[in-house]
Amino acid sequence: MSWLVAAVEWQSRAVVSRHLRVYLRNWHTAFLPPALEPVTMLVAFGVGLGGYVASLTWQGRPIEYMTYIAPGLLAYATFMTAVFQSLFAAFIRMRYQRTWEGQLTTQVELRHVVWGEVLWAGLLATMYVVIVAAVLAGFDLTGLLHMRVGRLPLLLPLVFVAGCGFAALGLCFTALMPTIDHMNLPVFLLVLPMGLLSSTYFPLEHPVLVALNAVNPLYHLAQCFRGILIGGPVLGHLGAVVGLSVLLLATLVPLNLRLLRRRVLGD
C-alpha cells in the first residue's frame, strides 16, 4: 500500500508546492480563465439559450434556466480544470519540460510525482471553483440568478475530492497517449461528451444517458451542487460523488503508476 501512503508524504506536498509556486507567479493570467469562462457561459447559455428556454422544471418546480446551469457550471469547471491539468499540463511536464525526470533524481519517487499531479489538479480545480463561485455570487447579487450563495463554501471539499478523481482519469491518458496530438482522442471521445452529457448545462432524460449517468461522477456532482444551491436531493448524489471518486483513485492511481513506471522509468 506504499502507493496510498505516498498521498500524504512530504514529497507529494513538495511536488504540489512546486506547481502552486508556478501558478501563483502567473496568477494574473491564471486568474482570467476561471473568471471569464462562467461569464461567457452564463451569457451564451443563460441569456442566449435561456431566452428561448426561459424556465424548466427541477424537482417538480419551475426554475429559471440561468439558475439551473449555475451549479452545472461549477461541476463543469471542476471536471474540466482537473482533467485538462492532468492531461495537457502533466503531459507537458512529463514529456517536454522533463520536470518529472528532474524531480525523480531527488528524494521524490514516481508515486509522489503521480500523487503530486493528482492533488495539484484537485487543488487547482478548487481554486478555479472559488473564482467561478465568486462570479456566480456576483450574478446572484444582481438578481440574474437565484441560489443559496451562502452554501457555496460547502461545495469546496467535494470539488477537491472529485477533482482528484477526475485527475486520476486524466493521468491515465497522459500515461497512454504517445504524443500530445493524440490527446484529441480522449478529449473528443470522452471529456467533451462527458462534460456536456452529464446534466451540466441541460437536463438529459434519455434512458441510455440516465443509465450511463448512474455511474458518472460528473453527473452526480452537478446534481449534488444543484441540491445544495437551489434545493433538492443531496445525500444520494453526495455519496455517489465520493464513492465514485474514491473508486477512480483506488483503481487508476495504481494503474497510472504501473503505466508510468514503464513510460518514464523504462522499467
Next chain:
Amino acid sequence: MSALLDARGLVKHLGGRRVVDRVDLVCETRQIVGLLGPNGAGKTTTLRMLYGFLRPDDGRILVDGVELGRDLVRAKRSIGVCTQDDTFDGDFTVEQNLTVAAGYFRPRPSGLAGRVAELLERFDLAGYARQKPETLSGGYRRRLMIARALVHRPRLLFLDEPTTGLDPQARMGVWDLVDGLRAEGLGVILTTHYMDEAERLSDALTVLAHGRVVARGSAKGVLGDLVGEHVVVVAATNRDAIAVWLGAHGRGEPASVLGALHVPVSGEELAEFARAFPSLRYEVRVPTLDDLFLKLSLSP
C-alpha cells in the same frame, strides 16, 4: 571506512533482455570512477540503478552505508544526479531552480540562501541568476545541472555524459569543476564517450560490454589488458595480408578508421609483425580508449 558506493552483483532485465549482468562497482571518497562502454553496453541502465531510478532485479547497492533497496529516500539524500539531458525546471529562473530542487530533500539543506549564492558564484552563474535556463548556452546549462545536483550537499555525485555536445572550452570548464569536487571529498561516478575526459578525470575505470564488466582499474591497466601495449596503424590497402597474419595469431578482423587499419598488439607480437612485414610502411602508437571502444564494438 566503508565505500561511498558499494554495488554488488547488479542484474537488470529490460524488454526480456539481460542488459546488466552481475555488475560490481565501488567508489570511495575523493575518487572519480569512470564508467565506460560502447552504446548499448548497459552504462545508463547501471547508472540509473545506482541512483535509484530503476530497481535492480538482483544485487545490492549501498550508498554511504545505506542499502538503496531498503531505504531509498535516506540513501538518495546522499546522492546528487546530473542526467545526460537537461532536466532543469523551465518554469523557474536559474536561482529558483536551485531553491526548488532543495525543496525535494529532507532534512532540508541548511543555510539554503547562502548555499545557493555559493553555487551561483562557484559555477559562474551569478550573472544569470534571474534568467530562465533556456536562455543559457550549452556550457552554462551543464553548469546549472551540476550545481542543482549539489544544492543539498551530497557525498556522491553521478554525472551522466556531462560534457556531451559542449565546445572544448566549455568541456574544460566542466572538467575543472569536477576536479574541484573530487578535491573537496566527493565521490563521483562519471559516464562519458570522450576518451580524453575519462583518462584525465577518472581515478579508476570500469568498462562495460554487453552488460558485463570486462575490465576495471587505471586507464593504462585497462588498455593493457584489453587492447595491448601498442597499436600498429597501417594503410587499409594491406587488409588481406594483415587479416591472414591476424588469423594466424587467432585474432579477428582489425578495426578500420579513415582508410587505415588499427591493429592492437603486444610487445612480442610487434616484433613478429616487424619480421613478417619488413618492407611495409606503418606507424606504431600507444593505445587509447578509442582503441578499446573499437575493439569492444567489433567483438561479438
